Amino acid sequence: xxxxxxxxxxxxxxxxxxxxxxxxxxxxxxxxxxxxxxxxxxxxxxxxxxxxxxxxxxxxxxxxxxxxxxxxxxxxxxxxxxxxxxxxxxxxxxxxxxxxxxxxxxxxxxxxxxxxxxxxxxxxxxxxxxxxxxxxxxxxxxxxxxxxxxxxxxxxxxxxxxxxxxxxxxxxxxxxxxxxxxxxxxxxxxxxxxxxxxxxxxxxxxxxxxxxxxxxxxxxxxxxxxxxxxxxxxxxxxxxxxxxxxxxxxx
Amino acid sequence: xxxxxxxxxxxxxxxxxxxxxxxxxxxxxxxxxxxxxxxxxxxxxxxxxxxxxxxxxxxxxxxxxxxxxxxxxxxxxxxxxxxxxxxxxxxxxxxxxxxxxxxxxxxxxxxxxxxxxxxxxxxxxxxxxxxxxxxxxxxxxxxxxxxxxxxxxxxxxxxxxxxxxxxxxxxxxxxxxxxxxxxxxxxxxxxxxxxxxxxxxxxxxxxxxxxxxxxxxxxxxxxxxxxxxxxxxxxxxxxxxxxxxxxxxxxxxxxxxxxxxxxxxxxxxxxxxxxxxxxxxxxxxxxxxxxxxxxxxxxxxxxxxxxxx
Numbered sequence: 001x002x003x004x005x006x007x008x009x010x011x012x013x014x015x016x017x018x019x020x021x022x023x024x025x026x027x028x029x030x031x032x033x034x035x036x037x038x039x040x041x042x043x044x045x046x047x048x049x050x051x052x053x054x055x056x057x058x059x060x061x062x063x064x065x066x067x068x069x070x071x072x073x074x075x076x077x078x079x080x081x082x083x084x085x086x087x088x089x090x091x092x093x094x095x096x097x098x099x100x101x102x103x104x105x106x107x108x109x110x111x112x113x114x115x116x117x118x119x120x121x122x123x124x125x126x127x128x129x130x131x132x133x134x135x136x137x138x139x140x141x142x143x144x145x146x147x148x149x150x151x152x153x154x155x156x157x158x159x160x161x162x163x164x165x166x167x168x169x170x171x172x173x174x175x176x177x178x179x180x181x182x183x184x185x186x187x188x189x190x191x192x193x194x195x196x197x198x199x200x201x202x203x204x205x206x207x208x209x210x211x212x213x214x215x216x217x218x219x220x221x222x223x224x225x226x227x228x229x230x231x232x233x234x235x236x237x238x239x240x241x242x243x244x245x246x247x248x249x250x251x
Numbered sequence: 252x253x254x255x256x257x258x259x260x261x262x263x264x265x266x267x268x269x270x271x272x273x274x275x276x277x278x279x280x281x282x283x284x285x286x287x288x289x290x291x292x293x294x295x296x297x298x299x300x301x302x303x304x305x306x307x308x309x310x311x312x313x314x315x316x317x318x319x320x321x322x323x324x325x326x327x328x329x330x331x332x333x334x335x336x337x338x339x340x341x342x343x344x345x346x347x348x349x350x351x352x353x354x355x356x357x358x359x360x361x362x363x364x365x366x367x368x369x370x371x372x373x374x375x376x377x378x379x380x381x382x383x384x385x386x387x388x389x390x391x392x393x394x395x396x397x398x399x400x401x402x403x404x405x406x407x408x409x410x411x412x413x414x415x416x417x418x419x420x421x422x423x424x425x426x427x428x429x430x431x432x433x434x435x436x437x438x439x440x441x442x443x444x445x446x447x448x449x450x451x452x453x454x455x456x457x458x459x460x461x462x463x464x465x466x467x468x469x470x471x472x473x474x475x476x477x478x479x480x481x482x483x484x485x486x487x488x489x490x491x492x493x494x495x496x497x498x499x500x501x502x503x504x505x506x507x508x509x510x511x512x513x514x515x516x517x518x519x520x521x522x523x524x525x526x527x528x529x530x531x532x533x534x535x536x537x538x539x540x541x542x543x544x545x546x547x548x549x550x551x552x553x554x555x556x557x558x559x560x
Contacts, residue, residue, distance in 0.1 A: 003357060004324035015354040023342045085338035089399075091304045092334075092357045094327040248305040 016103025
């Protein structure tokens with residue numbers, strides 16, 4: 001079998017994903033951050049005295065959870081591995097840069113899905129009903145891949161100092177949460193806010209989650225799915241292209 | 252013999268500094284090739300280009316018949332790499348690191364388990380296979396990464412300073428393993444500072460200085476080639492009058508040190524023959540006769556200093 005072939009490289013990407021999960025994800029602090037970070041933001045808004053329905057806030061919580069968990073660790077993996085020189089080991093193994101990036105994406109996708117499902121269950125426990133279960137699963141799956149690609153995109157600057165990347169990552173991620181219809185319904189946004197909202201994939205995911213819980217949505221469902229699909233493809237292709245270019249600078 | 256490594260005009264520039272400057276060389280199948288040079292000469296950069304970790308700015312490298320730039324995966328499938336700094340995953344156990352490598356090289360699980368077990372036994376780590384690598388000593392880590400590089404039975408092994416800073420036990424074990432691997436047919440590309448190591452192990456050595464290859468040859472040839480004047484040390488079973496040796500063919504100077512005579516000559520062969528004839532003619536049996544070639548250290552220093560700007 002040709003080691004450079006697509007199927008072999010996919011299998012090797014899975015090997016990298018398993019390694020990532022074992023080393024970087026199944027760690028107490030990472031799991032705690034993944035669950036508590038969005039939960040605390042949700043509670044802050046719940047107790048903030050705004051008269052928003054629970055279904056709106058839980059949909060936002062699900063959106064935030066997936067966004068934060070799928071982008072929590074992946075931006076720092078390359079800097080960590082660059083620092084520990086394990087990235088050089090991977091680079092000398094018969095795996096393409098694309099397979100390494102894809103492996104990191106798989107791990108962060110699975111982590112994001114796992115934690116987000118817990119959040120969905122919390123929503124159900126709080127009394128919400130899941131009206132469109134399959135749509136919820138499709139949206140979570142698609143958005144998890146999309147946000148993982150965002151996470152890897154944040155790791156493109158070829159630094160081996162994880163704190164630099166985490167700072168950059170927070171600088172980009174937090175503003176996105178505020179313009180994606182999580183805390184302010186899209187209907188209440190000013191035109192400039194809406195113009196920004198359509199530029200982030202989180203907006204479409206949150207809209208789909210809201211639809212799955214309440215049957216209410218701002219954009220047509222097909223537009224939400226298509227937008228998420230396009231963002232996923234563009235981010236994945238761009239992150240792989242850029243990592244291929246910057247990888248040698250990490251060595 | 253066929254070239255396992257063929258480097259042609261390899262060049263790497265970092266900013267304004269030329270790290271590797273148009274180096275070309277071949278390494279033949281079954282060879283142990285030593286790659287020597289002072290710190291910052293370009294050894295590691297060259298090795299990284301050859302192993303596909305960084306791309307060359309110009310030039311090409313063919314490894315095991317595959318161009319490292321256009322067919323990197325096929326080339327990498329056939330070689331193993333032992334870098335200078337241990338780069339096993341510290342959060343994994345030795346066993347998990349080996350299994351990870353086995354999977355990355357596409358070994359079936361049972362084969363990977365068998366190889367892992369054999370290799371850990373070979374490097375003396377089988378009993379500590381379930382311990383996380385972060386608790387390992389430097390020597391143990393180095394032995395582990397050698398095992399990791401061998402998991403897929405590579406035809407070619409790149410080693411960058413494999414014994415640097417190791418204890419004697421680990422050094423001896425690694426060098427002995429390298430000899431055994433070479434006997435079994437593995438080609439070895441060894442980057443080292445240790446001249447004694449290179450002298451004992453390598454069939455040929457290449458010396459790089461300031462990014463340029465200044466010499467490639469067998470260690471013995473390299474040692475003798477740097478000096479046109481050779482030294483011979485001889486002693487006889489009886490006293491020889493001063494100046495009697497000075498007139499022999501090829502002899503340039505003669506110095507007495509204790510019971511020995513140190514002779515310098517431009518023609519080693521002729522001088523040895525004339526010493527033998529002298530011994531016979533004067534019934535003075537030769538007790539010791541040594542040719543004093545420069546050490547590889549001397550050859551290295553001469554070659555790396557001669558070209559200094």
